[in-house]
Amino acid sequence: MIKSATQTHCPYCALQCGMQLIKREGLLDLEVAPRNFPTNKGGLCQKGWSATELLTHPERLTTPLMRDTKDAPLRPVSWDEALTRITQEIQQLQQAHGKDAIGVFGGGGLTNEKVYLLGKFARVALGTRQIDYNGRFCMSSAAAAGNRAFGIDRGMPFPLEDIPKADTLFLIGANPAETMPPLMQYFDAQRQRGGALIVADPRRTPTAQSATLHLQLTPGTDTALLLGLLHLILAEGWADLDYIATRTTGVAEVQRTVAAYWPERVERITGVPTCRLQEAARLLGVASTAMTLMARGAEQQSKGVDNALASINLMLALGQVGKLGGGWGTITGQGNGQGGREHGQKTDQLPGYQPLTNPQARERIAALWGVTPESLPQPGLSAYELLDALGTETGPKALLVFGSNLVISAPRAAHIEAKLKSLDLLVVADFFLSETAQIADIVLPVAQWAEETGTMTNLEGRVLLRQRAQLPPEGVKTDAEVLIALAERLGHAERFPTSEPEAVFTELGQATSGAPADYSGITYEKIRAQDGVFWPCPSDDPKHPGTPRLFTGNFAHADGRARFHAIAHSASAEEPDDAFPLYLTTGRVMQQYQSGTQTRRVASLNTTAGEGFVELHPTLARQFGIVNGQSIKVITRRGEATVPARVTATIRPDTIFLPFHYAGRQRANLLTNPALDPTSKMPEFKVCAARIEPALIKN
The missing domain is CATH 3.40.228.10 (Dimethylsulfoxide Reductase, domain 2)
Structure with missing residues (x-):
């Protein structure tokens, strides 16, 4: 017998498939059921069907962990002890090195409410300009x-x-x-x-x-x-x-x-x-x-x-x-890839896609937050630049990480891992001991998708509502509760009155009123009634249904016209040569997601995609005497990975492919090039020069 049925959305990609979570009488676990939502029309992939397995996973974190020294193991501590130490170290580092001594790194899977709070927390409670997020690597x-x-x-x-x-x-x-x-x-x-x-x-x-x-x-x-x-x-x-x-x-x-x-x-x-x-x-x-x-x-x-x-x-x-x-x-990738870049965790933006450098936007947001425009920091470093600066004389000495697994997902990953280890303080909020959490000084256990309510903005610009189906385990807080608790301890309680999602969303709407990404006319009630609301949805018309289609009449430039841009082809930052004669590109496989923190813990997904591999063409395999399944090294100027070969005629003979979900010696991002696009600061994950050779050890 069904005890309850919660209408919600999948925790993974930006399609944000609608689903139901069923609680049956006498059973502890939630059950995934289809939902005829406009985006997926009842369909789900393997990841969605198995998503609830993570809620009761034996590796789930339910208590804060802390190291007494850099060489000491992580040990369980109380929330009070963990938050007290974080607060004290933040204050000491900022007193010694300035406000920008603390960096914040967010994620494209955080709800809009948490994205908004994270940006506000960085700029008001910390006063730092050093905040960016993993969507810089995506969108x-x-x-x-x-x-x-x-x-x-x-x-x-x-x-x-x-x-x-x-x-x-x-x-x-x-x-x-x-x-x-x-x-x-x-x-x-x-x-x-x-x-x-x-x-x-x-x-x-x-x-x-x-x-x-x-x-x-x-x-x-x-x-x-x-x-x-x-x-x-x-x-x-x-x-x-x-x-x-x-x-x-x-x-x-x-x-x-x-x-x-x-x-x-x-x-x-x-x-x-x-x-x-x-x-x-x-x-x-x-x-x-x-x-x-x-x-x-x-x-x-x-x-x-x-x-x-x-x-x-x-x-x-x-x-x-x-x-x-x-x-x-x-096609946006991460679950809240669209909303994640709209509401303030991006280093150069205020909520609603308002430039942080815009005086009018600064004045409006400062008034809402109860601070002066002058107190709001200017833009800081982009994601990779921020990570590369960690531990340097002028860079952050501490980093707070929410919703990212940088040891797996950052380009030139071994270099970034060393940077993270060099910090005076690394704090990671996660629900599993990810590869990044494993090297943290303090790990904070936070709620999963089915244990908290919040909005997501999918790849269409449709604002959706993920509704809580059950409470988090005892000892677990939401990311929002963590931010509010830290803000209070840092002396900013009056500016962070609540972590309650609907109240935070209401404030977010006020912050975005009149902005490019205007959410001011969106409410939880309207989202439920309409199967989501497309932004922009201004508040000047209470009956405004949202805007499914843009550009039907005018573009958003002042003259209403779109801009052509004269572009010329240029070579990639790193082209093959005699030493590294192949193109390396990276990507995803169906059964895994992003850094694999979640999906690599689901047994049914690992049955078919539990380890990394390198795709190479039969012609290339014959040239090197490599057979299917053989363990080989893939080497670039930044490092090497060891993976089994997957020989296939579906790839170009001059190109090899690695999925980027895996850890250890199979990390694709040990190899990737951090060369940045000069405008977006996007790293060049998809092209670099590589070579292959048989591995002398078993994979």
Whole structure:
């Protein structure tokens, strides 16, 4: 017999699939049940179906842990002892080295309420400018491009239901068949109505295998590919000249730039045959509705912003942005990847996507928070720059980490691990002893998704409500309760009156009123009634339903027009050479998620994907005498990983692939290049030079 049923959402990716959590009479565990929510329509992937297993996992943390000295083991302590020591060390370090001696690192999986509190805590309770988050490693390139081209960043400026309406759908660096399986129903519907699917990816992924046309480009050549397609579209007369004239600016310089990217030249750069370039351009050019969706493959590069802008140029030239069934968007990765970058944990932003450097925004937020505008810090370092500065003379001496596992997820991971170990104080809030928590001085046990209520903003810009299904275990606090407790001990209790989620969300709404990401007209009640609310949703009209589609009339720039940007192809920060002759790229597998802190603890997921691997082409395997399953070393200028070989013809012969979920010697980010995009500060996770050799030890 069902005792209760809670309507909520999956704890993993930005699709935020609706689900029910069922509590049955006489049973302790929650049971996952489908929910006919608009995004997933009852579908869930393996990760979603098994998500409740983590709530009662034997490795669950239920008491704070602390080291007495750097060399001492972690031992259980009371909350009072842990919070007292954190407070004392923060005060001592700031007295000795200044406010910026304390850094804060957040995560794209935190609820909007916790994101808002984290940014407020850093700037008010700590007074530090050193705050950033792991979404810098995920969405920053697409966000920067959206802001430049459209005047606003909402990763997908239309609802998922528009995807099947596209005559031609172009995916760049995206593999939703493995990363977001329930999303594939929209692509299936698009093909069933006769639509064409183009996929650009160095690997013939499960998504690419279902495509009408696969463009198997050389890693790091996305810009050249996109410029070549725009060259053909302009040359063949497929551009929408009326749209360009009335709704955009800057096309003339783009026309001059793309003239140099004729098909034969683009083939030499990208490895994509001229005939395939021409077919892709035709499919896009003759389509009544065409849509481009990007993801991390093209964005996690030192030129990720250029890649995104080049793809936006393509859709603007075709007159598709703002058209029903057409447009440009990015497939956000982390559960709250969209909301996570909107409400203040990003180093250069105040809530609602307001620039921290904007005097009017500073004045408004300062008044709401009860502080002076002058007291709000200016922007600090971006995520990797912040981590790289840890422990230096001018960098933070302490770091508070919420919702991130940096030892696994940061590029040049061994270097960052050493930086974390060098700190005077490392505090990690988590529900498991992640690889980062294992080296912390203090570990704080916090609630999981089903044990707290809060909002998330999914990949469409739809604000959703995750509702609590049960209380956390005894001894566990929410992240919000931790922040409030620390703020009180630091002397700022009056500015942090509550950790209650709905009250925090109300304050968040006030902070975002009139801002680009305006949540002021959204309430928990409205979210429940409407199956989520799309921002912007201003409060001047109490009946405002939200805005599912942006750009139908105007863009967010002052003149209402979108901006073309003249882009040229440039080489990746690190190209193969004699010493490191291969391209290395990284990504995900279906059964694992992000750093694996959660999914690597689920037995059913580990049965099929419990260890890392390296994909390599049969030609490359024969060259090195490697057989399937053999343990091999993958080596770059930053380190080496040891993983079993997976020989497959679905990857380019000059390219190898590692998933990034695994720990120890299988850590892909031991190898990756921290070269940063100059605008977004995104590290180049997706391209670097590597070599392989047989391992002398068993994996």
